[in-house]
Amino acid sequence: MCYYLYILTKKGEFMNIGSVIKYYRLKHNLTQSQLADGICSVSHLSKIESNTYTPHEETYEALLLKMGVQLKKELEHQKRLEQQLGRFIDCALHYDLDNLHKIYEELLDEDDYLQSTDLVNQYELYKFRYYVLDLQMDKASAQQKLLEKLKASFTAPELWMSRFFQALYFTTLGQQKEAMDLMYRLDQGLQSIPQKLEGEFYYQKARILIVHDRLELSAYFAERAVRSYEMHHNYIRLLHAQLLLAINYTRRNLSTQAASLYEVVKRNAHLTHQNELYQSVLYNYAELMKSQKQDSQAFELFSELKDVVQPGSYIHKAVIVNLLELKGISEEETVELIEQLRMPGTPKDEEYFKLYSDYYGKREFSQQELLNYKEDKMFPFFKKYGYIKDTKHLSEELAAHYKEQQDWQKAYYYQTQFLESDGD
Numbered sequence: 001m002c003y004y005l006y007i008l009t010k011k012g013e014f015m016n017i018g019s020v021i022k023y024y025r026l027k028h029n030l031t032q033s034q035l036a037d038g039i040c041s042v043s044h045l046s047k048i049e050s051n052t053y054t055p056h057e058e059t060y061e062a063l064l065l066k067m068g069v070q071l072k073k074e075l076e077h078q079k080r081l082e083q084q085l086g087r088f089i090d091c092a093l094h095y096d097l098d099n100l101h102k103i104y105e106e107l108l109d110e111d112d113y114l115q116s117t118d119l120v121n122q123y124e125l126y127k128f129r130y131y132v133l134d135l136q137m138d139k140a141s142a143q144q145k146l147l148e149k150l151k152a153s154f155t156a157p158e159l160w161m162s163r164f165f166q167a168l169y170f171t172t173l174g175q176q177k178e179a180m181d182l183m184y185r186l187d188q189g190l191q192s193i194p195q196k197l198e199g200e201f202y203y204q205k206a207r208i209l210i211v212h213d214r215l216e217l218s219a220y221f222a223e224r225a226v227r228s229y230e231m232h233h234n235y236i237r238l239l240h241a242q243l244l245l246a247i248n249y250t251r252r253n254l255s256t257q258a259a260s261l262y263e264v265v266k267r268n269a270h271l272t273h274q275n276e277l278y279q280s281v282l283y284n285y286a287e288l289m290k291s292q293k294q295d296s297q298a299f300e301l302f303s304e305l306k307d308v309v310q311p312g313s314y315i316h317k318a319v320i321v322n323l324l325e326l327k328g329i330s331e332e333e334t335v336e337l338i339e340q341l342r343m344p345g346t347p348k349d350e351e352y353f354k355l356y357s358d359y360y361g362k363r364e365f366s367q368q369e370l371l372n373y374k375e376d377k378m379f380p381f382f383k384k385y386g387y388i389k390d391t392k393h394l395s396e397e398l399a400a401h402y403k404e405q406q407d408w409q410k411a412y413y414y415q416t417q418f419l420e421s422d423g424d
Contacts, residue, residue, distance in 0.1 A: 018051040020116050021048060078117055085123055092133065104130055121150060121153060125165065128162075132168050167208075170182065176211050199229045202222070202228060203240065207244060219245065222244045229241055236272065236277075250291070275308075282304060282305040283319065290325075306320070317343070324338070324360045334363075341356055352387065379398065398414040399417075
């Protein structure tokens with residue numbers, strides 16, 4: 001483990017003096033012999049720079065002064081960086097992405113210097129969080145490897161945060177099992193982290209649980225996230241947590257509670273110009289309307305969403321699937337939308353939407369042939385690749401069909417598949 005020695009100045013402030021001296025020495029292209037000349041021995045300087053020896057005040061002030069560095073200004077510099085890093089962390093916690101990008105660029109200009117300070121662990125941890133938030137997954141992967149090397153110097157809260165951010169990294173990559181395993185282990189140690197981070201932990205855990213259809217437990221953590229964000233006046237993240245709770249209510253058929261929350265989040269997302277969040281509200285609210293057989297309201301919401309999302313994106317294609325299912329469009333529009341479903345995407349998503357495009361393209365087929373296509377092609381794919389909602393919907397439909405046909409063996413099979421997809 002690497003132990004750093006800090007200097008307590010007359011004002012009671014700490015700084016990592018050995019690393020700071022080394023930083024400026026290298027910046028001025030000085031050898032240890034050149035810097036130590038007339039002040040201390042080279043071996044003495046080497047111990048100072050490696051933070052294994054605490055120098056006398058006169059020694060470190062003389063070393064800094066030789067390089068034109070004033071201790072007072074140095075402390076002020078570190079204080080400004082500490083405040084800037086604090087704002088960077090707050091932006092990540094409050095989902096203030098515009099300012100997060102700006103401060104990241106400013107901190108990047110100080111990267112070399114930050115490596116010489118006791119702020120380095122927090123800085124590198126939140127760089128990892130930034131890369132995951134900004135979906136720079138190549139940089140996030142490289143940063144994860146760097147954090148593994150720094151792990152020996154982490155405090156207990158820093159170690160907890162590194163695991164938490166790693167769980168978010170896994171879930172962003174779609175590695176939900178790994179993310180869930182880490183999240184369960186993180187319950188221990190939560191009491192030692194800053195209170196303002198609790199809401200983010202509850203929110204992210206609720207997100208991962210809802211992916212696994214663990215609805216009751218997800219609602220519990222989403223409600224805790226809402227209370228935490230309210231307490232810390234974290235209003236944008238509060239809207240995210242409320243949306244997650246509304247989705248949870250939708251999946252548990254609590255339609256009145258869900259609709260009420262969707263209206264709140266929709267209005268506030270619009271007022272605060274949270275465009276991505278607003279689109280998510282529209283999509284999930286439309287799905288609720290569709291499930292309640294309020295097709296005209298659902299069609300209106302999906303149509304609004306189709307006009308504002310990026311063509312060819314996952315959500316754009318998902319909107320098209322819903323519009324085709326609602327059957328509120330002309331024959332000409334149907335052909336155009338089916339073609340849009342075939343636009344390039346990731347390999348798995350391409351296959352997913354191709355199945356839907358082929359299904360809706362079989363307009364001349366009989367109802368029985370369409371049902372066979374769902375059973376033979378769509379259902380196995382959805383089940384294999386973990387499309388829980390699609391699997392649940394189709395298994396329910398197929399179970400009902402085989403009950404009508406009095407094919408009790410198949411009806412029982414699809415009924416059990418429906419129940420398996422229903423979570424807790």
